[in-house]
Amino acid sequence: MAEVKGQVLVFVLAIAFIGCVVSYDRPPVRKNISILQPKQFSSTSPQQVHISAVGPDKMRISWITQSSAPSVVEYGTSAGAYTESATGTSSSYRYLVYKSGQIHHVVIGPLDPNTAYYYRCSSDSTRQFSLKTPPAHLPIKFTVVGDLGQTGWTNSTLQHIAQSNYDMLLLPGDLAYADFVQPLWDSFGRLVEPLASQRPWMVTQGNHEVEKIPIIHSTPFTAYNARWRMPFEESGSTSNLYYSFDVAGVHIIMLGSYTDFDPDSDQFKWLQGDLGNIDRGKTPWIVALIHAPWYNTNTDHQGEPESDLMKQHMEVLLYKARVDIVFAGHVHAYERFSRVYNGQADNCGPIHITIGDGGNREGLAKRYMDPIAGISVFREASFGHGQLEVVNATDAVWTWHRNDDDVSVVSDAVWLRSLSSSPACKS
Numbered sequence: 001m002a003e004v005k006g007q008v009l010v011f012v013l014a015i016a017f018i019g020c021v022v023s024y025d026r027p028p029v030r031k032n033i034s035i036l037q038p039k040q041f042s043s044t045s046p047q048q049v050h051i052s053a054v055g056p057d058k059m060r061i062s063w064i065t066q067s068s069a070p071s072v073v074e075y076g077t078s079a080g081a082y083t084e085s086a087t088g089t090s091s092s093y094r095y096l097v098y099k100s101g102q103i104h105h106v107v108i109g110p111l112d113p114n115t116a117y118y119y120r121c122s123s124d125s126t127r128q129f130s131l132k133t134p135p136a137h138l139p140i141k142f143t144v145v146g147d148l149g150q151t152g153w154t155n156s157t158l159q160h161i162a163q164s165n166y167d168m169l170l171l172p173g174d175l176a177y178a179d180f181v182q183p184l185w186d187s188f189g190r191l192v193e194p195l196a197s198q199r200p201w202m203v204t205q206g207n208h209e210v211e212k213i214p215i216i217h218s219t220p221f222t223a224y225n226a227r228w229r230m231p232f233e234e235s236g237s238t239s240n241l242y243y244s245f246d247v248a249g250v251h252i253i254m255l256g257s258y259t260d261f262d263p264d265s266d267q268f269k270w271l272q273g274d275l276g277n278i279d280r281g282k283t284p285w286i287v288a289l290i291h292a293p294w295y296n297t298n299t300d301h302q303g304e305p306e307s308d309l310m311k312q313h314m315e316v317l318l319y320k321a322r323v324d325i326v327f328a329g330h331v332h333a334y335e336r337f338s339r340v341y342n343g344q345a346d347n348c349g350p351i352h353i354t355i356g357d358g359g360n361r362e363g364l365a366k367r368y369m370d371p372i373a374g375i376s377v378f379r380e381a382s383f384g385h386g387q388l389e390v391v392n393a394t395d396a397v398w399t400w401h402r403n404d405d406d407v408s409v410v411s412d413a414v415w416l417r418s419l420s421s422s423p424a425c426k427s
């Protein structure tokens with residue numbers, strides 16, 4: 001760890017130095033990517049495979065087949081030798097004239113922590129997958145990326161994430177940018193499968209997931225809820241749009257910016273209960289994800305109710321519970337704030353980080369407000385992703401990796417102390 005700390009220090013110094021002498025040219029928009037079903041696939045070939053953690057020792061395997069196929073996962077700890085099997089359910093949905101394939105969800109386990117498993121879906125022997133379960137105890141390494149979309153920049157970001165050897169991916173909303181065009185959800189599923197079939201991808205929703213059309217399709221989140229089912233029941237939530245879970249000493253809270261959040265709402269009451277149940281001995285760290293940022297000095301997305309009203313209602317809850325970090329997306333840029341509460345620097349408030357720079361087709365949000373608010377520590381409109389390595393109960397390191405064209409460059413790095421270890425912040 002001393003070595004890592006040394007490296008980070010070198011990075012920080014190098015960044016300070018480079019920042020003075022080199023200006024980075026903002027890259028133009030890259031082409032949209034659309035990934036079609038490979039020609040050799042049959043109508044029952046499993047595709048768009050992704051996994052998500054369920055409770056402390058289980059994993060949900062999700063995939064799609066064009067026509068109906070068994071919702072079964074066979075798995076084991078050596079390649080090709082499937083000693084275990086589990087069955088689940090499948091469903092499909094309609095959206096205007098589009099009819100989805102069969103969307104399968106199967107929960108496997110109990111699984112050992114930090115262990116590689118091999119698996120196949122719908123008994124299809126032509127496609128074999130592998131995954132690694134998260135560790136049971138710290139350290140753990142998260143990748144955090146928002147507003148991914150599917151462009152050449154998304155591809156670049158995904159390549160960098162693939163090199164990062166992370167345990168779990170956290171996504172604060174805006175996945176496919178399908179925007180009513182349902183086959184783009186399928187394309188996105190194929191684009192992320194190489195990564196999302198190997199490590200749990202834990203997501204929450206953004207505005208691009210709503211896909212509600214008055215009268216014609218009045219139900220929101222149809223595709224998102226069907227395809228990206230998350231472990232909400234396990235945390236006492238009644239909605240796939242907000243939930244929480246524990247992983248290796250970190251309590252993660254996924255909030256829904258595009259569902260009700262006022263004090264009378266189910267989400268608000270659920271959050272109060274969830275925060276009240278946290279055992280800081282077991283999970284010394286608390287991390288929350290939202291989509292629309294509560295703190296933002298970019299000119300984009302100012303004054304939206306999902307930012308301002310949600311903050312007004314919920315910020316005090318996160319503050320009193322001593323949440324360590326709040327990640328957001330929505331603004332297509334990177335920004336890190338100091339510890340903050342109610343608009344002011346506060347040593348017992350969460351650090352707010354906007355990481356909406358995954359690479360979507362809308363491009364970067366390049367204009368910032370002037371002057372810089374005192375609490376905004378680092379901001380830059382470039383594509384990239386973040387990594388949060390929680391080392392132990394007290395220390396974690398956050399790094400932001402900018403896509404310098406196709407090279408991943410650490411451009412912001414900071415060591416964090418958990419609030420649970422701060423005597424001054426005892427709640």
Ligand SMILES: *[C@@H]1O[C@H](CO)[C@@H](O)[C@H](O)[C@H]1NC(C)=O
Nearest residue numbers: 001002005391392393394395
């Ligand atoms: C936690 O990690 C930090 C950073 O590596 C280290 O300095 C510290 O001694 C560790 N604390 C414990 C209790 O191991």
Ligand SMILES: *[C@@H]1O[C@H](CO)[C@@H](O)[C@H](O)[C@H]1NC(C)=O
Nearest residue numbers: 029030031032178179181361
């Ligand atoms: C990407 O596709 C969207 C529609 O899905 C379109 O509006 C946009 O112009 C396209 N971008 C490029 C760079 O081709």
Ligand SMILES: *[C@@H]1O[C@H](CO)[C@@H](O)[C@H](O)[C@H]1NC(C)=O
Nearest residue numbers: 033034035152155156159406
């Ligand atoms: C993604 O990037 C890799 C590496 O640069 C490249 O080989 C691949 O063709 C790209 N994929 C798409 C769909 O653009």
Ligand SMILES: [Fe+2]
Nearest residue numbers: 174206207330
């Ligand atoms: Fe958004």
